[in-house]
Amino acid sequence: MTDEAILAGIQDVARLHLAWEGALTPDMRLIEDLQLDSVRLLTLAAEVENRFRVFLDELDEGAIATVGDLVSVIRRKLGG
């Protein structure tokens, strides 16, 4: 799956489950720019796993601060 397709998938998750209507770009920070508190971060993690059928473990998650980081972790998990 291409980075663009992964980004589009995350965009879908954000719209459906986080009521985020704006465009997502890789440089956006999950906490500050997407305004995700702990409950919403958890929702994002779970819905992304659901959507891409991957399982993010604690070690992956420690390195995720931006949308771009999330894209690369998902790409790696999908074996790309």
Next chain:
Amino acid sequence: MVETILDWLERAGRHPEGGLRFLDRHERETWFGWVEVRERALAVASGLLAIGIGSGDRVALVFPTGIEFFAAFFGAQLAGAVPAPLYPPVRLGRRGEYARRTAQMLERSSARLVLADSRLRGFLGDAEATATPDLGCRTLGELPRSAAEPVPAEPSDLALIQFSSGTTVAPKPVALSHRAVAAQVEILNGFWRDNGGLRHSCVSWLPLYHDMGLIGCVFPSLARDATLTLIGPEVFVARPAAWLRTISRYRGTVSPAPNFAYDLCVTRIADAELEGVDLSCWRTALNGSESIAPPVLRAFAERFARWGFRREALTPVYGLSEAALAVTFADLDRPFRCRRFDREMLSRQGMAREQEGGREIVSVGRPVPGFRLRIREETGRDLAAGRVGRIWIQGPSLMEGYLGHPEATARTLRDGWLDTGDLGFIHQGELYLTGRAKDAIILRGRNYAPEEIELAAGSVAGVRRGCAVAASWLPEDAPGEALALFVEASREATAAELEALPAACREAVLGATGLVADQIVVLASGALPRTSSGKLRRSETLRLYLAGELAPAGEAVLPLTAALAEDEGCEG
């Protein structure tokens, strides 16, 4: 004779159906009878004794919901130690912030050892390096095997340490004795006695480091030798329908949650997720740990009636970690009661008078058996029914104190009474909560220290250094408490800085604490109310704001104390 948690554990297993049932994220079941829970705990206890854990030593626990938490918790108790359950890291959250919080809690509880889940252990390195518990951090698999015998507990021994808030600023560890826990559990189990064909069973997604999860769900189930069905908090938040499906599937009779959880169910569950669900078994849906919003209660009752949910199951309650848990309960099996009160009289005169169209408040009921309650003035004088004041309580399950904080303990516990710091009044024999006199922010069932939020906002460019106040309250008709941040603009702030202030403050607070500020109010320099010594007054700030009496930036306000403090900002 007072029993301890260990006595219950030893007795448990008489009912073959009693034990712990865990559901994973796919709602697949794993089952452990209480006998097996105890065997695992005994193995942990002997390992702890072998590495030198002694009576009264504190052992911090960092585990997700699962059997290992229980092996570690009861194992520490069986070794004579005092377990202190801590928050695991939030998914996708800030690791640096997590390490700082955890290090603080390790230091405050003077933990000698951290027992951790093998996957979470990697995140504890920084916290461990800062707090340096002398026996380090270990997983259960790293404990040696030994034949050491468990150590019996006395009712006066500490049973556990509960952190009432997870915060980087002075977290206060609540120390509870076995006697207090036993008294609280007896009170709770008095509300759900098995009779006839009915055997109560509890379902919970609440975190195990949270008083409502551990003391409200785990211990009462163990003491009754009953079954407790658990799902992880992360499973509930991601998929709220899993909670309701689990109650239905296992015919749960009791399940508690804070207000936000009921709201999350209403807003996030799709009808299709509840196919075949029957909630008629759910007799008691306790709602506590944070402010209760009447619209949320009504919306939940209406929405889930289709799936058999009984409105009278909703039971508003009031409690706090310092009392082990429950202080008041609304009547079971009776629809929750909301009343409307004259706004002006409430806010200006501190008097409760029913009035149509007034502010709606939900009753949290009467004191649970053994508890007494007084509404007092600031001076300590008792107030009559219908007057708003500080809620003081007395009962059999009060904490021993805040561990390592003798001054805070002395302020809170006086002559056998505990100052809750909450405000409320008695109306027709029932308690109604109106706000807080203490400086605590309670959001989604969790307590936060305002200092942490203020610290983040107080250093934003354009904010008068350190001049920030954070407070939360329940706005009328809102689904839960809102967080407001008040900052004074610096006189040197440029127009561009002023314009960017709200966004910059919101970002700073989110980055440092993970909380979203609902309101950001920029004020003129000197507009925040202060004490005579120049300290900012939080509850007064909120009161003035709600009364529309705070001066926005642009209006000149300069009381004397502010003028004196102008040069050095608000710190110190």
